[in-house]
Every structure is written in structure tokens, then in C-alpha cells.
Amino acid sequence: MSITQSYYMDLGTLTLEKDQVIRKCIAILGIRGSGKSNTAKVFAEELIKEKVPLVIVDPDGEYRGLEAIIFDKFNVDPEEVVNLLMVGKSVVLDVNDWNEEVFKFLTTFFNILWETSKIYRRDIFVLLEEAHEFIPQGTRTPLSDVLVRIALRGRKRGIGMILVSQRSAKVNKDVLTQSEIYFLHKVVHPVDVRVYKEILPLKSREIEAEIKAMETGDAIFYKDGELRKVRIRKFDEFPSVIQSGEKAEI
Numbered sequence: 001m002s003i004t005q006s007y008y009m010d011l012g013t014l015t016l017e018k019d020q021v022i023r024k025c026i027a028i029l030g031i032r033g034s035g036k037s038n039t040a041k042v043f044a045e046e047l048i049k050e051k052v053p054l055v056i057v058d059p060d061g062e063y064r065g066l067e068a069i070i071f072d073k074f075n076v077d078p079e080e081v082v083n084l085l086m087v088g089k090s091v092v093l094d095v096n097d098w099n100e101e102v103f104k105f106l107t108t109f110f111n112i113l114w115e116t117s118k119i120y121r122r123d124i125f126v127l128l129e130e131a132h133e134f135i136p137q138g139t140r141t142p143l144s145d146v147l148v149r150i151a152l153r154g155r156k157r158g159i160g161m162i163l164v165s166q167r168s169a170k171v172n173k174d175v176l177t178q179s180e181i182y183f184l185h186k187v188v189h190p191v192d193v194r195v196y197k198e199i200l201p202l203k204s205r206e207i208e209a210e211i212k213a214m215e216t217g218d219a220i221f222y223k224d225g226e227l228r229k230v231r232i233r234k235f236d237e238f239p240s241v242i243q244s245g246e247k248a249e250i
């Protein structure tokens with residue numbers, strides 16, 4: 001007798017099939033403390049369980065406890081890190097100490113990832129925490145250029161993207177409006193509420209009422225015209241199986 005593999009991602013009151021999410025662009029938005037990083041971590045954890053590796057760009061050192069290799073020094077060959085992804089390992093790039101070296105590393109890394117995925121295609125995800133910092137609206141850098149290209153054209157090469165941001169209005173508009181799945185946590189600022197009004201097919205009053213009632217972990221889930229209020233489960237910071245919680249040395 002064989003054990004059937006589960007292809008379902010358990011996110012709390014929401015269950016998604018892996019095939020519904022791979023190669024998609026997913027936006028997770030909300031104010032500080034609304035639970036968006038928790039949502040992103042739960043999502044990442046479920047992808048890893050389904051053998052879909054991620055590269056997580058983490059400016060706040062929040063992505064501990066995942067089955068992933070953590071880099072916080074960038075004197076490594078970016079190609080080697082791309083190769084880890086291509087063999088199915090997830091990677092956290094802890095970019096807390098932001099400087100020119102990190103910027104160059106990320107730019108080179110994502111360009112190599114883009115080129116490699118043309119030849120050696122496998123389903124992977126790029127997760128950008130504080131996405132407005134990397135793909136801002138109205139400003140271009142060599143890094144934002146390659147990330148926007150991946151977000152908009154990555155699907156054909158197997159690359160999905162997860163954007164996490166507390167400043168919806170400051171994220172590159174093309175990428176945000178072309179996202180295919182949204183987790184919209186609480187927002188307060190009228191500029192960010194307006195972004196939700198552009199995304200959701202609801203009346204302004206309805207959106208305002210929904211947002212007002214939201215608590216930490218609550219989100220509006222929106223995908224292919226389907227709209228649901230969901231509650232995301234809490235990420236377990238200390239899972240029983242940690243393959244690599246230490247700093248990476250390669």
C-alpha cells in the first residue's frame with residue numbers, strides 16, 4: 001500500500017492546490033502587524049512541503065524556522081546559490097545589512113536566475129519582503145528591472161513571485177495590478193485603501209467595512225474572481241523538522 005502524497009496547501013481557513021499557485025504572482029499586503037509576514041511564511045512552508053523551492057529576500061531577518069539555507073554574507077558566488085534552488089533547496093537571503101555589495105549580489109543573482117531558468121526550467125518562487133523597496137513605483141534600478149521582468153514574464157520559465165508589502169501604493173503598479181492572487185490584510189491609510197479599491201470588485205463602502213473589522217491574521221483572499229474572507233493559521237516558529245536553521249557555509 002502506498003501513501004498518497006498531498007498536493008494541498010493548508011493555510012488556515014483556506015486550502016489551495018499547489019497547481020493553483022505555482023508560477024503565479026501573489027501579493028500579500030497590509031499594515032505593520034496585520035499578519036502579512038506570517039501569511040508569507042505559512043505560504044512558503046507549504047510550498048517547501050510540496051517540493052517547490054523559494055528564494056526569500058528578507059530585509060528584517062524574519063524568515064527563520066523554514067526548511068531553508070540562510071545566507072547573510074554575500075561574498076559567495078551567486079551562481080552557486082542559483083544552483084541550490086535548481087536542485088530543490090530553498091534559500092533565505094538575509095539582507096539586513098544593506099550595502100552596495102548586497103545590491104550587486106542581488107542584481108547578479110537574479111540575472112543569473114533569469115538566464116538559468118530559460119535553460120533549466122523548474123518551478124520555483126521568489127519571495128520579496130518589503131517589496132516596495134526592491135520594485136518601487138516610479139523608480140528604476142538594475143535590480144528592479146530584473147525583478148519586474150521576473151514578476152511579469154517569469155511564468156513561462158517556471159518562476160512565481162510573492163510580494164509582501166506594507167506600502168501597497170509604493171509597489172510597482174504594473175506588477176501589483178497584474179498579480180493573480182491577493183491576500184489583503186488590514187490597511188488604514190487612505191492611499192493604501194484606494195489600492196484595494198482598484199484591485200477588488202467591491203463597492204468602496206463594502207471594502208471600508210471589511211477592512212475595519214479585520215484582525216491580525218484576517219485577510220481578503222482574491223483569485224480569479226473568487227473573493228473570500230480567510231483567517232491564516234499561525235506559523236509555527238519551531239517546527240519539529242528543521243533541515244538547516246544555521247547560517248550557510250558553502
Ligand SMILES: Nc1ncnc2c1ncn2[C@@H]1O[C@H](COP(=O)(O)OP(=O)(O)OP(=O)(O)O)[C@@H](O)[C@H]1O
Binds near residue numbers: 036038
Ligand atoms: N494568523 C495569525 N494568527 C495568530 N497570530 C498571528 C497571525 N498572523 C500574525 N500573527 C502575530 O501577529 C504579529 C505580527 O505578525 P506579522 O509579523 O506577520 O505582521 P506583519 O504585518 O508582517 O508586520 P511587519 O510589517 O511588522 O512585519 C506576530 O507576533 C505574529 O505572530
